[in-house]
Amino acid sequence: MANGSRQAAWEFFGAELKRRREDRGLTQADLGTRVFVSGGYIGQFEQAIRKPQLDIAQRIDQALQTDGIFERLCRKLIDDRRYAEYFAEVVELERVATRICEFAPTVVPGLLQTKAYAEAVTLAANPFVTDEYVEDIVGARLERARILKDATRPEYWVILHENVVRIPVGGPQAMAEQLEHVAGLTRERTVWATVIPYATGAHAAMTGDLRLMDFEDAPPVAYTETSFSGTLMDDPAVVKRAHRAYDLLRVAALSPEASLALIESAAEDHRRCTPTI
Template sequence: MVSPSPLDPTRSPAAFYGAELRRLREKAGLSQQELADLVFISGTYVSQLEKATRRPQEDLSRQLDAALSSDGHLERLHLLVRAMRRKQFAEYFVEAVEHELQARTILEYAPLVVPGLLQTRKYAEAVILAAQPMLDEEVLEERLMGRMERQTLIGDPARLLFWVVLDEAVLMRVVGSRKIMAEQLRHIAELATSRQIVVQVVEFGAGAHALLEGMISLMTFDDAPPLAYMESVNVGHVVDETSLVEKCRLAYDFVRTAALSQEASLIRIMKAVEEHEHACHPQ
């Protein structure tokens, strides 16, 4: 019998929820599939909850409590997870985070900043402080924890395909410092080289394209219609109207055709790494 993978309940409130769910399930003598059958979900869903790759929902937590005779324990933990999530992310972004966790594919265009799912901690800190330079240290740490926690989605293409098109401005704009930029771009290159993500670059020479007006993230799901998320300064919104999502997807496809190939994009990213490193240590 294969032993279950270890859980770290101290990693986040969601991880603590997952560890408690596993503890209660095993105490009840139930497999993941047996518990899933009791609440009419899949065994995979239970596994994702335990590993904190999927966030708990209030109604489901209540059903799990009933199935496990846990006297509202998981429902109360769900409130803790929700409260922490609202501290970690801007109010307008919380819904998008929930969708991210359930997505099978995420296609993103980034015009100016490295997407949060790919940011190193130092790059993320520089981005957050640029927008809110007087941010309290505790709040900053919560925001960074939230951003780093989101990145657990990256790394398993069987779980999530993440395809990002970066504008060349993302490579050239110095966020934090030249050293931070070199580390950040090298991180993206390593993810692409190990085939954990797909990356393309749209060079300035490509001229005008279909997404000049801003970032977009397109998400598809196993059991729900696709969505689009768009964001500007302090504003973000999820689009679920089918016709609009289709138009957004078409625009994204046009941008991909204007971008460099994956191989050429990786070469361009590494060239930018060298440029930033050279600026740190000029001859």
């Protein structure tokens, strides 16, 4: 589904939600109380500013007695084949997040990837796919990164393990360009990037990627991912634990200045390894 038609579909979702709510004589605050979110949150759904998580759509169906229509619409709209099923909802959430904090232990996060790097990562995980498949996946990843160019872009904090800057994904030239891209975004103050060096040893969240997202008028969420699955969590106690883990990662990381120096130095190292013609 193209971006324009997808947005139009979410606008239909919002308009239908408003109509059904008003038909039952409920205010936004009334419905919010019944589905355990704020009235402002319901208003954002109705204006298609924010997209509901699947469990909220299910609770809306229960509150409005709508026979599952909002659950079906939500499932349809988050079913983007360019993303793994467990990640599609995360993509919708990051578009409206006010702050994203990410820890990447193995590869550069998707929001920061260059085209060549994204192609290399995609092919490494899927060596027998067609060029069209790679183009779709990489295109979706680059499309996601546009949120960092918006005037309303979120604060974006990222902690990279030194693995990420040392492993030459896509070859030395592609890796050098990737690190230069991260360094450039850091110098532009579009992102706040730090690095956990090898010397740190053991650290929090060693089992996989961690992402925290905050919103204007909604509770924060946490997302963890391993090679073959991801988990989106909104339980306050779990999210609190995830924030604590991220705080520990911040402490383990180098200062922003030292991190930038390491990233740029690693880019130069990769560049020197690039064969000359």
